[in-house]
Amino acid sequence: MIRKGEGLDFSQIATFDNFAGCRRTEISEDRLTVFDKDGDVVGFVVESRKGLLGRPYIEYLAVENRYRRQGLAAKLIxxxxxxxxxxRLFISSEATNTAMLNLLKNEGYIMAGRIANANLSGADELYFFKHIN
Structure with a gap:
């Protein structure tokens, strides 16, 4: 089930969240949505507060390892x-994240640009968009 994030979700999210940012703040601002599987939070997505160039932007997307490749990330998007x-909705991914790149292609996202060496790992960050009907 997909639902709005709640304060009690924080401890479950923390077990698989590798991103920067403050989930408590995102929950309080109604920007965090979770995938709840039988009472367990196994994935989440966060919308950016300010968007990207004035357009909606998905800032973070994560699914717990054991639930990956089951369509949960697509449902959150x-x-x-x-x-x-x-x-027009924007989202980005490291150029090395093959699973995410495949997901975005399958969901109809189009590459909008690249920032070379944007990540601490040295990987490029790729930006994508989709016109939402």
């Missing part, structure tokens, strides 16, 4: 898309 009909 689709939940955000459903809120932005008629707009």
């Amino acid at each position: 689709q939940a955000i898309e459903s809120k932005h009909a008629g707009k």
Whole structure:
């Protein structure tokens, strides 16, 4: 089940969250959405507060390792898309994250640009968009 994040979700999210940012703040600002599987939070997505160039932007997307490749990330992205009909939605990924790049291709995202060496690892960051109908 996909639902809005709640304060009690924080401890479960922390077990698989590798991103910077403050999940408590994102929950309090209604920007964090979770995938709840039988009472366990196994994935989340965060919308950026300010967007990207004035457009909606998915800032973080994570799914617990044992639940990956089951379509949960796609469902989380689709939940955000459903809120932005008629707009262009942006998302980014490290160039080395093959699973995410495949997901974005399968979901109809188009590459918009690249920032070379943007990540601490030295990997490029790739930006994508999709026109939401």
